[in-house]
Amino acid sequence: MSASDELYEALSPAFSELDADGSLLRFCRVITSGDMESIWSWVIDTEFGPGWQILLDPARCPAIILPWLAQFDGAVLLPRMSEAEQRLTITSPQAFGRGTIAQMEEVAKRGLTGSKTVVITERYTENAWRIQIKTLPGETPEPARLKAEVEEQAKPIGIVLFFNESNVITWLELRTREPSNTWKKVREKYATWLACRTSE
16 A cells, blocks of 8 residues: 555545546645655554654665664764665664774775775884874775774774874884984984984
């Protein structure tokens, strides 16, 4: 049964008995077409359960309703996600895994193409407060946006993320490596601080 048929049957017999040419039925079909028909299919009881239940089921929820469903567990759906990725995000909300290596890898892979290769190094440069994430350049079309998404959606607070960067050191690490170093010596040896930080 469709929304139009149910509406037609709900009318008083006085109306349907006068509808010999079917014009009233056609009118019911017109006013229940489009979105109304879809809404009706969502709210009626079915063999799977009571009405509206489909809208709260990540596996059966219509794709157009997924952003509405995502709000209940704090899932963030991105425009570039496929329907399957949206459903997976809702069933595995990132809020539950934020700060974990698995979550950072998952978020990073969303913005990659090809093999979606992600290499994560904890305690980067032997510093407990650093994490390095490396991806393949050919598989990373928007590195700046991807880094921002990992920082916003997965990176633990207090950790510094190095995304596709290598051989980076701080002044403290430089002093530790060469205790006799002074800032004057460094300035004499390197033209810029960037050149110093990226030196071997």
